[in-house]
Amino acid sequence: MNHFLNPKSLMLLSVVSSLTLGSLSVTVSATSTNPVAVSAQSQTSAFKPDQLLQLLEQQKYDRIYGQLGAAYKKEYALKEFKQQASLYHKNATSYKVVSHVALNNTHYYAWTDPKGVNTIQAMFDSKGKLEFLFFSKMQKYPETDVQRTKTTFQLPIKGNWFVFWGGSNELINYHYGAEQQRYAYDLIVVNNGFSYKGDPKKNESYYAYGKPVLAAGAGKVVKVVNDIHDNDPVGTENTEQIAGNHVIVDHGNGEFSYYAHLQKGSVSVKVGDVVKVGDILGKCGNSGNSSEAHLHFEVANSAELFTTQSLRVKWKGADDYEQGTFIKAP
Known part of the structure; x- marks a missing residue:
């Protein structure tokens, strides 16, 4: 996932991709047009999500900029920020919430304007700070959105899981902007609003x-990688071997399934093995471009x-699994 949810900061976006475009913390999509991405450490009073929307609608860009951190201000002057904010949201009168995910004491929000053209993505900490x-x-890629795989797939996990990234737009699926990963999923396990219990710096x-x-x-x-070390969680990723330990299975009809970021040494199959639905391939890990x-x-x-070109999955028993969905697999 790019990386995943850093319990202390952008873990939410961290989880994002595996094979993907870059670090999860700041860049949400490498292909977006004229993006403004911010890692904020505000020195002013925090405002809440609905207040952010009001400030944008009122064009109070100075107020928003005042809460942004020094690292952002070093890259973007106030004038540049105003230009970008105005470009996307001048004269906007309302916004529609597309997604809200609360995880590890952070809140991820995504909105669009009424026409579904201009978008905002933001993350707030537990105190409401941007x-x-x-x-x-x-x-939008409507031509490939409507196509599905010939193969009907079952879930690659069992038990209770959570879809952190998944679906057919970039606000709910970080991968969507990249053709190679457009319909990929990042899956985690969540209990009581957290993906971990205990020390967040330990994979266990x-x-x-x-x-x-x-x-x-x-x-x-057709492919197995099994010897890459798992990363230490919270902000460390292997950007040289982005898929980490992984398995690729050829389904014989021009469709290949990918299982990435597996635990080192856990892969239980080898190249040439024929597998059935439900056969164990390995264990979930934190290798590759994953935090x-x-x-x-x-x-x-x-x-x-x-x-490669990502294909939208035809699932057994479900149309799709979108961000925020809790899955219970047998």
């Missing part, structure tokens, strides 16, 4: 860590990580 702000234009504290990862469809294993234990799952049209 940590992250991102403006963009909504990207995360509920998803070590849970079995299952073949979502029958096929032949928290999670499973990155997707289906694509080849086993070539950087040149």
Whole structure:
């Protein structure tokens, strides 16, 4: 997931991708048009999500900018911030909430204008302080959105899981802007609003860590990586080996399923093995471009990580699994 939810900061966006575009903490989409991304450490009084919308509607850009941190201000002057904010939201009169996810004491919000064109993504801490702000234009790929895989897939996990990123737009699925990962999912385990219990700097504290990862469809294993160390959680990622330990299964019809960020040494299959639905492939881990234990799952049209095209999954028993969905798999 890019990385996942950093319990102390942007863990939410962290979890985001696996094979993906970059660090999860600030860049939500490398392909968005004229983005403004912010890591905020405000020195002024915090405002709440509904107040942020009011400030944007009233064009109180100085007030918003005043809460942003020094790192952002070093890159963007007030004038530049005003230009970007005005570009996307001048004369906006209302916003629609597309998503709200509360996890690990952080709140992720996504809004669109009435036409679904201009978007806002923001993150607030437990005290309502703005940590992250991102403006963009909504990207749409209707031609591939309506297509589904020939194979009907089952969930690659069992038990209770949570969809942190998933769905067919970039506000609920960080991967959507990248063709190679457009319909990917990042899955974690959540209990009582947290993805971990105990020390957030230990992989073993995360509920998803070590849970079995299952073949979502029958096929032949065509790629296995099993020797990459798991990252320490909270802000450390392996950007050189972004998929981490992973398995790719060929389903024989131009469709390949990917299971990424697995635990080091946990992969129980080898290249050439034929697997059935539900066979154990390995264990959920925190390897590769990941900052928290999670499973990155997707289906694509080849086993070539950087040149493949992601395919929207046809699920058994469900139309889709979107961000914020709790899944109970048998």
